[in-house]
Amino acid sequence: MIKVSEDFRRTMWWLHSWAGAGLAGLLFVIFWFGTLSVFDQEIDQWMKPELRITSGDNIALDPIALPQLQALDVAQGSEIMIVRPEQRWPTVDIYYTDRATGEDGFLRLDPHTGAALKQTNSLAATDFLFPMHYSLHASWQNIGYWIVAFAALSMLVLVISGVFIHRKIIEEFFTLRPKKPARRVILDLHTLFGVAALPFYVIMPLSGIMIFATTYFAGPLSLPFAGDLAAAERVLDNGFERPLAGQASTTSLGGIDTFIKRAEDIWRQASGAQGRERSDFVYLHNMHDENAYISVERYYERDGVGMALNHIAFDLKTGEILSLVNPTPVQQVLAWLKGFHFVQFDHWALRWLYFCGGLSGCIMIACGFLLWMNARLRKGAKAPAKVRAARAFTIGTMTGTLCATACFFIANRLLTNAAELAGFDRAALEVWAFFGVWIAAFAHAALRGRAAWKDQLWAIAVLTIAAAALNWITTGDWLMASMSQSLWAVAGMDIVLLTTALTALLTLKAMARQEAGLEKQSGSIGSSQMQPRMSGQAE
């Protein structure tokens, strides 16, 4: 162990306590939504029933997408992006921007029949829960990104200061004493979950900051490009751009699969036919123009941790290769860190382990927050307003976030596509349900005080069970039915919801046992002076 002076340890302790207290709420929210984002596409399948289709990795696009693309009446020079179906995202998705009107369009196709699917109007996980993780949906001046980056940097400071304040870190590694007072159990849990996955808590914030480097360092990066950040990003991504010829093309789009196969063969040859060199996206640029070209892109490595970042551009008319881009060694390092954070690889066991890692982070932050709040409760008996505010903030952040998330799922299952209120459509109403319940959770915690813990734990149990039940009622896919149809994403979501309910009920039971023990203890001591301390311990 590194020998450090007591003064240094005290300074680190002060830093750890106050930086943790100031940012624990924010860090909990970022970790919670990051944990859910590990399974964002699976949650989407639960929230959007049209995605409950079994699909494969190598479905041909020509019979599925080509008729729809040919029917699309987009102007010359328009852009189209096609997302290829795979196990986690089973449909063929087509996004397009019409150059004449500037309007964006979207089509979701059945991967087997090519029929356009009716879309659920919901932001679901990929457009609500996931962006909440990295931007908090605060888009003004990218303020959300900056807040999250500050929290990530603070997380690194907290981890390092946390390592220094423990005298015997290896011994404390395995220490958990459930029969000790609650304060001690919470400290043990904080240390145990903090130390067990320590490298994870370092790499995740670090890689998270690096992912948005172009946002955080926009000024210096765009300086050599006369302030044009898009140009800087194009160079960083080895992007290829071909200007419009301005002359209408005489040839029509013949096929896409040939280009996909050619691109994948080139990647396979380059890697010695090792992994599954599968492309993820196909871009059709400058549609109906003489300079129309197709770009086949491979973004995720699937068989490895890192991201791939390969793309090949072909002339749509002649088939000539216009650009062939492979990442440079420096880009590969960044791609590995990004891949480690994005968790897009095909490894179910590892995906679940990431989920557990995220949950352990939530538990660590929550326990640290509780420790700080307990300390305030013990010291703040003379300032009940401050105590009440600290407690309301803690409860609202932790159990309130879980209640709001469960209500987001419930709103999704209760509302129909036609739902509209005060000019807000279904997707917006789901978001309002989330924020409304979250604000209500803070208010409830402020009004109810300590009893709010129990109320909100009961609420979590009831709401998560209700969400699973509503999924059954509205879609008919109850747990066994989902499993029998191999809809593992839907079944997994239901299992997680029911496990959350069970955990909330077990926590309530543990709290009741702890309180009974304290009452017994205070009864035997027979001293009313002990009461403030006891109530602090029981939190």
Place this chain on the structure above:
Amino acid sequence: MIETLSLLVVFLLCLAGNVYLILSQEKHRAAVLEGGISTALKRLSPWIGWGCLLAGLALSISLESLAFGLVTWFFMAALSVILAALTLALRPHWLRRFAF
């Protein structure tokens, strides 16, 4: 199926490694062996624990690629630390049979 079983073996090696590391620490060992017999028994070498963890790492890397193996092993080791600590918290006297 074989892949799942192999991952299970990696997890069990990590768990065994952490349990042996626990039993190599006097404080935790005394907790497991409470009842007055701990003084009569020899303290375990932590190297058995480290050996199991390293064997788990080697197996994980050989089953997967270097990067996947390393990341999988790390998460399994972390999860097994938490499970081992939770098990220890229940005062598992059945662990005595391993603490010879």
